[in-house]
Amino acid sequence: MNNDPDEGMLSWDESIFRDEHVFEIDYMPETFNHRETQLENLKYALRPAVRGSRPLNTVIRGPPGTGKTTAVQKLFTELGAQMGVQTVHVNCQVDSTRYGVFSRIFEHIFEYEPPSSGLSFKKLFSQITDRLADSDNILVVALDDVNYLFYENEISDVLYSLLRAHETHTGARIGVVIISSDLTLEVIEELDGRVQSVFRPEEVFFPVYDITEISDILQSRTRHGFYDGVIGSTELDQVAELTAETGDLRVGIDLLRRAGLNAEMRGSRSITSEDIETAYEKSRHVHLSRRLRGLSETERALVEVVVDHDGDRAGTVYEAFHEQTGLGYTRYSEVVNKLDRLGVIEANYTDIDGRGRTRSISIAYDPDAVAERL
Numbered sequence: 249m250n251n252d253p254d255e256g257m258l259s260w261d262e263s264i265f266r267d268e269h270v271f272e273i274d275y276m277p278e279t280f281n282h283r284e285t286q287l288e289n290l291k292y293a294l295r296p297a298v299r300g301s302r303p304l305n306t307v308i309r310g311p312p313g314t315g316k317t318t319a320v321q322k323l324f325t326e327l328g329a330q331m332g333v334q335t336v337h338v339n340c341q342v343d344s345t346r347y348g349v350f351s352r353i354f355e356h357i358f359e360y361e362p363p364s365s366g367l368s369f370k371k372l373f374s375q376i377t378d379r380l381a382d383s384d385n386i387l388v389v390a391l392d393d394v395n396y397l398f399y400e401n402e403i404s405d406v407l408y409s410l411l412r413a414h415e416t417h418t419g420a421r422i423g424v425v426i427i428s429s430d431l432t433l434e435v436i437e438e439l440d441g442r443v444q445s446v447f448r449p450e451e452v453f454f455p456v457y458d459i460t461e462i463s464d465i466l467q468s469r470t471r472h473g474f475y476d477g478v479i480g481s482t483e484l485d486q487v488a489e490l491t492a493e494t495g496d497l498r499v500g501i502d503l504l505r506r507a508g509l510n511a512e513m514r515g516s517r518s519i520t521s522e523d524i525e526t527a528y529e530k531s532r533h534v535h536l537s538r539r540l541r542g543l544s545e546t547e548r549a550l551v552e553v554v555v556d557h558d559g560d561r562a563g564t565v566y567e568a569f570h571e572q573t574g575l576g577y578t579r580y581s582e583v584v585n586k587l588d589r590l591g592v593i594e595a596n597y598t599d600i601d602g603r604g605r606t607r608s609i610s611i612a613y614d615p616d617a618v619a620e621r622l
């Protein structure tokens with residue numbers, strides 16, 4: 249960086265970023281503070297694996313962007329380095345069926361993908377369990393964003409297979425960590441009775457960070473990501489306050505990156521309050537973008553229809569959906585329910601004069617922001 253005070257502008261080959269990757273989604277922070285209790289509790293549950301026993305099954309709950317995935321990935325890296333333990337992290341937004349989850353496990357254990365067709369679930373499952381028994385390894389599976397398995401009605405089958413593996417295949421020892429950011433989801437209550445009887449998990453809760461914790465975490469990111477002096481303490485406070493409004497740390501990290509890009513676009517060496525304000529228009533929607541990214545084509549089609557029919561009655565929305573996709577009412581209801589549970593749309597009962605109660609369907613976010621991201 250050029251520190252000549254008279255030369256306040258960046259030249260074309262200069263950057264204010266020391267390392268832009270620090271602000272990306274998949275970046276693993278080198279310091280992970282303010283989650284000591286949660287890490288201790290998780291270690292307690294996972295420790296038996298190191299001694300050759302099945303770990304305690306665990307449910308991790310907490311709002312989005314509170315460090316759940318990062319905590320599990322940190323511990324899995326340590327645990328996976330131990331002899332006799334294998335760890336697999338499954339993103340259930342991507343793999344939302346039992347076959348998908350077990351394909352991911354297979355891929356990790358065998359280090360190649362299972363054949364894309366012709367392998368029954370039973371065969372896939374026995375290959376995994378045989379390998380575990382032969383190698384005498386313990387498998388720990390994290391089902392991240394597990395709420396998607398609930399929305400697709402797959403969770404009971406997945407857990408049943410994982411938790412009873414040792415009964416059907418002697419020597420196969422598997423522990424499960426499930427992670428949910430949907431606080432309305434009653435994880436245990438929504439499982440089949442047959443699964444409830446074998447699944448008595450430990451619970452670990454991740455609360456939202458308070459403003460001091462947010463500031464501290466973001467400050468550490470800026471030290472790694474920006475050159476010295478790029479962001480002042482007033483501006484950093486502004487970012488922390490905006491982040492605290494949603495409680496999702498991802499908003500703050502995205503905000504820092506976008507504000508930095510705005511400063512660079514102006515050719516400036518430092519971030520101003522305006523850079524942050526402009527960036528916030530986009531960053532406050534990181535959560536929405538993430539939710540929309542995981543939708544299927546049909547689900548996306550329905551969101552598009554609801555954007556055009558925001559607040560209309562369910563019947564009217566169905567007609568438009570049917571016209572666009574050719575799909576029937578049963579499928580429509582399923583998609584409405586899933587999107588409602590995901591928090592993308594709101595399906596509420598309303599009274600229509602003299603005609604009883606009907607559902608009205610509306611977009612849970614600013615419709616323009618949704619339309620822009622579809």
Ligand SMILES: Nc1ncnc2c1ncn2[C@@H]1O[C@H](COP(=O)(O)OP(=O)(O)OP(=O)(O)O)[C@@H](O)[C@H]1O
Nearest residue numbers: 277280281312313314315316317318429465497498
């Ligand atoms: N204590 C922390 N220190 C440093 N970075 C953190 C901390 N907690 C979270 N982060 C960062 O915040 C972002 C979101 O964290 P993470 O993905 O772990 O949250 P999550 O609770 O799993 O979110 P979701 O439920 O939406 O999947 C990541 O970029 C992560 O690096």
